[in-house]
Amino acid sequence: MALLRNISTISTIALTAAVILTASIDQSTADETPTRTELCGKLQVQTQHAITEHAEAKRAAKAKALQKQATRYCAGNKQAQGIRAYAQALKLLGVQPITD
Structure with missing residues (x-):
């Protein structure tokens, strides 16, 4: 037992x-x-850092324009579009966007 x-x-x-x-x-x-909002924040920081690092690059102006557009999208509750714009800006500068 x-x-x-x-x-x-x-x-x-x-x-x-x-x-x-x-x-x-x-x-x-x-x-x-991460949520889309968190990903927007992470990509914003990564993009700003990449623009600072690659300020002399030929495509830096286009990347800055995409960054502004992405910031507006993320703030305007269109995070998916903002994430895509950040990713495009990073790719212009030759940087791999974070995914997590």
Whole structure:
């Protein structure tokens, strides 16, 4: 009888641990995916840094124009368009846009 209780207790502990582990994995996956608003902010910082680094590049003026456009889109609740504009500006400067 004691052996049966020990097995039941161990099974309960293992099941609880599995549930907790699954919940923490799901939460960490959710934490890794930024919202569009967060991505706008990250790309804005990356774009500003890239423009500063590549100020002498031939395409810097076009990148600055795209940055302004992207900022307006992100502020105007059109984050998908803003993200695309930031990505295009970064690509003009030869920089790979962040994706996370």
